[in-house]
Amino acid sequence: ETGVTQSPTHLIKTRGQQVTLRCSSQSGHNTVSWYQQALGQGPQFIFQYYREEENGRGNFPPRFSGLQFPNYSSELNVNALELDDSALYLCASSSRIHEQFFGPGTRLTVL
Amino acid sequence: KQEVTQIPAALSVPEGENLVLNCSFTDSAIYNLQWFRQDPGKGLTSLLLIQSSQREQTSGRLNASLDKSSGRSTLYIAASQPGDSATYLCAESGGGADGLTFGKGTHLIIQP
Numbered sequence: 052e053t054g055v056t057q058s059p060t061h062l063i064k065t066r067g068q069q070v071t072l073r074c075s076s077q078s079g080h081n082t083v084s085w086y087q088q089a090l091g092q093g094p095q096f097i098f099q100y101y102r103e104e105e106n107g108r109g110n111f112p113p114r115f116s117g118l119q120f121p122n123y124s125s126e127l128n129v130n131a132l133e134l135d136d137s138a139l140y141l142c143a144s145s146s147r148i149h150e151q152f153f154g155p156g157t158r159l160t161v162l
Numbered sequence: 163k164q165e166v167t168q169i170p171a172a173l174s175v176p177e178g179e180n181l182v183l184n185c186s187f188t189d190s191a192i193y194n195l196q197w198f199r200q201d202p203g204k205g206l207t208s209l210l211l212i213q214s215s216q217r218e219q220t221s222g223r224l225n226a227s228l229d230k231s232s233g234r235s236t237l238y239i240a241a242s243q244p245g246d247s248a249t250y251l252c253a254e255s256g257g258g259a260d261g262l263t264f265g266k267g268t269h270l271i272i273q274p
Contacts, residue, residue, distance in 0.1 A: 057205075084261050093166070093251055094206070096261030107259025141205055143262075150196065151262060153206040 053078055055144050055154035063160045064132050072127040072157045074142030083125040084151065085117060086141040094141055100125055129159075137161045164189040166254055168265035176273050177244055183237040183268045185252035190233070193257030197226050197237050200249045200267070209250075210237070242272045 056075045064070050076083050082101045086094035096109035100119035114130040123144070129136055137160050143151040165188045175181055187195070194213045198206040210219045210226040212235070218227040225238040235252055249269050253262035 055205075086261070091266070093253075093264030093266045094262070096263070099259050099261055101259070107261060109261060139203070143206075150194075150208060150211045152208060153198070155205040158203070 055142060055152055057140075057142050057154040057157050059157060060155070061158045061160075063162065065162050066132055066134060068132050068161075069128065069130045070132060070159060072129075072140050072142075072159070074125045074127070074144075074154055076123045076125070076142075076144035077152050080144035080146050080152070081123050082145045083119055083123065084143045084145070085125070085127045086143065087111075087136075088139040088141060088156075090138075097127070132161045134161050164254065164256065164263045166252060166263050166265040168250075168252060168268050170268060171266065172269040172271075174271040174273060175242060177242060179242050180238070180240050181242055181270075183239070183250050183252075183270070185235040185237070185265055187233050187235070187252075187254045187263070189254050189256055189263070190230075191256055192230060193255045195226075195228055195235050195252060195254045196262065197224075197235075198251045198253065200251060202249075206251065244272045244274045246270065247272045 084099040085097040088094040099107040103119045119125045139156045141156045142154045145151045167186045169184045196211045197209040212228040223240040249267040251267040253264040
């Protein structure tokens, strides 16, 4: 059974640029959630996708957007990057509201 | 807005000791609570999941309890080892599509 994978591992961008992060869900899981974790903090919920539709969103602005594909993999897009967007971005997959399994994360640095 | 608090923020103990990590939550309609381990700069590893209908779960040297009435969960680690050194996070779910609400974690150091 393949676990949750994320790419890239690390990314450096400059303020104002756009970034796309990718996530492949665990086999058999149809729900993907994205989280942002700032240094020294717990992860903060960005949004959740179920069957290719966003069905839940945390307190993040619209410049954070996403997609889920028919194979349940997902993308997180962030436009107009700000310095405060520097964080570890975590993807988690689950079968609806059951146990969530996390990927290794993407470390984004905005200069 | 639901909140999760973890105490203590950091803990350092000698190898072999039994220890308890605490987690409190404000969600009276909690659906489940999950404990995670996070190594520096890495993703989260799920340790235990407790459904709201359960009182505890065990996996090896780990035991997690859930008390909905008091809004508390504890993670008990028996016979601690240096490899247990990590940050431990608890997170609650209300069962909807609002994702998990996390605490800030307890940074645990086990001294050899």
